[in-house]
Amino acid sequence: MQLSPRQEQIIAIVKRSGPITSQQIAAELNLTRATLRPDLAILTMAGILEARPRVGYFLSSKPSQALVAEEIKKIRVGDIKGLPRVIRAGASVYEAIVSMFLEDVGTLMVVDDEGHLEGVVSRKDLLKAAIGGGDLQKMPVSVIMTRMPNIICTTPDEPVLAAARKIIEHEVDALPVVRPVNGQGKKLKVLGRITKTTITNLFVELGEGRS
Amino acid sequence: MQLSPRQEQIIAIVKRSGPITSQQIAAELNLTRATLRPDLAILTMAGILEARPRVGYFLSSKPSQALVAEEIKKIRVGDIKGLPRVIRAGASVYEAIVSMFLEDVGTLMVVDDEGHLEGVVSRKDLLKAAIGGGDLQKMPVSVIMTRMPNIICTTPDEPVLAAARKIIEHEVDALPVVRPVNGQGKKLKVLGRITKTTITNLFVELGEGRS
Numbered sequence: 432m433q434l435s436p437r438q439e440q441i442i443a444i445v446k447r448s449g450p451i452t453s454q455q456i457a458a459e460l461n462l463t464r465a466t467l468r469p470d471l472a473i474l475t476m477a478g479i480l481e482a483r484p485r486v487g488y489f490l491s492s493k494p495s496q497a498l499v500a501e502e503i504k505k506i507r508v509g510d511i512k513g514l515p516r517v518i519r520a521g522a523s524v525y526e527a528i529v530s531m532f533l534e535d536v537g538t539l540m541v542v543d544d545e546g547h548l549e550g551v552v553s554r555k556d557l558l559k560a561a562i563g564g565g566d567l568q569k570m571p572v573s574v575i576m577t578r579m580p581n582i583i584c585t586t587p588d589e590p591v592l593a594a595a596r597k598i599i600e601h602e603v604d605a606l607p608v609v610r611p612v613n614g615q616g617k618k619l620k621v622l623g624r625i626t627k628t629t630i631t632n633l634f635v636e637l638g639e640g641r642s
Numbered sequence: 643m644q645l646s647p648r649q650e651q652i653i654a655i656v657k658r659s660g661p662i663t664s665q666q667i668a669a670e671l672n673l674t675r676a677t678l679r680p681d682l683a684i685l686t687m688a689g690i691l692e693a694r695p696r697v698g699y700f701l702s703s704k705p706s707q708a709l710v711a712e713e714i715k716k717i718r719v720g721d722i723k724g725l726p727r728v729i730r731a732g733a734s735v736y737e738a739i740v741s742m743f744l745e746d747v748g749t750l751m752v753v754d755d756e757g758h759l760e761g762v763v764s765r766k767d768l769l770k771a772a773i774g775g776g777d778l779q780k781m782p783v784s785v786i787m788t789r790m791p792n793i794i795c796t797t798p799d800e801p802v803l804a805a806a807r808k809i810i811e812h813e814v815d816a817l818p819v820v821r822p823v824n825g826q827g828k829k830l831k832v833l834g835r836i837t838k839t840t841i842t843n844l845f846v847e848l849g850e851g852r853s
Binding site for chain 1: 687690711748773778807810839841843
């Protein structure tokens, strides 16, 4: 919302002294009520101020939900995705654990030699394997990973909101960002990842007005 | 922002056919331009539509960042915190792993017999212990946990934005929500937790206009 300097002044006055009548606001600004009327109408319709007869104007407690939702819906996965963190399908569980610590990520994408998605392995999968008692150096990561077609994916064009919803509904920490490989059936190229950390980061940027 | 049904219709038309003149919008809605003028003025001032002479109205590319940031800053930790997931300091690492799987959480708060915070243990801590080769049934969780005063905490009054920033800056998955225990020095009672999942959930709610 693009507020004029005068509208900002009105909000500041109402914040400080509300509930306050339009007459009192006009007096503070050395303006007539008629001059203020359009500004007050806009601020009220925008849901920033509320007016009550015989009481005056006060700051709306109802948040500007629709507008916030509108902004969030515009952001696409491609705008914020992180780099993919991958491991080859032939690697051992032990190698996956080491790579997870070295790269400090919670989820690794498992790929074939051409970089196509074969599976996803989470910290939880690795922890389960680690207390299972097998030889982690000999166990291939492909044994414990979630494999296609059970992997929940996203694409660069998908709204981040839809990706975040997938994370919550499917109770996963991360989604691979993929695109189909031309003329190769169901093969998917891994372009990046969206994680709960990516979303938390985006939340901070939105809250700081940076996104 | 509380939009009227007609304002929603106008946005839909501009989304579909913009840039479009007010005359064309009026024709689509079977209204006069004069009737539409206040709606178009409000949508333009709210930063939702933009108008260019001899071109018409189109959806604004400039996001209403300030308003989104304003809304996000209002949300407090106490509004969205989840239930605390705790384990006693005397429990074994093995018990912590089992409890983590049973409760399906990424971080456990470690408490003394009176429920006061002693430490925090993450999936990463447990994975490190699990590949370390010790006897997990005999190793107390207090050996591997992060302990006070190194735990990053939050309080019910803190804005969620500040809590999310702590999660990102300190690279942790979860923050205990605490309050000091009256007259007991530095002791903290655990009231709940804020995690990357909580933030992702909140993001989805904001995007759906539900928060």
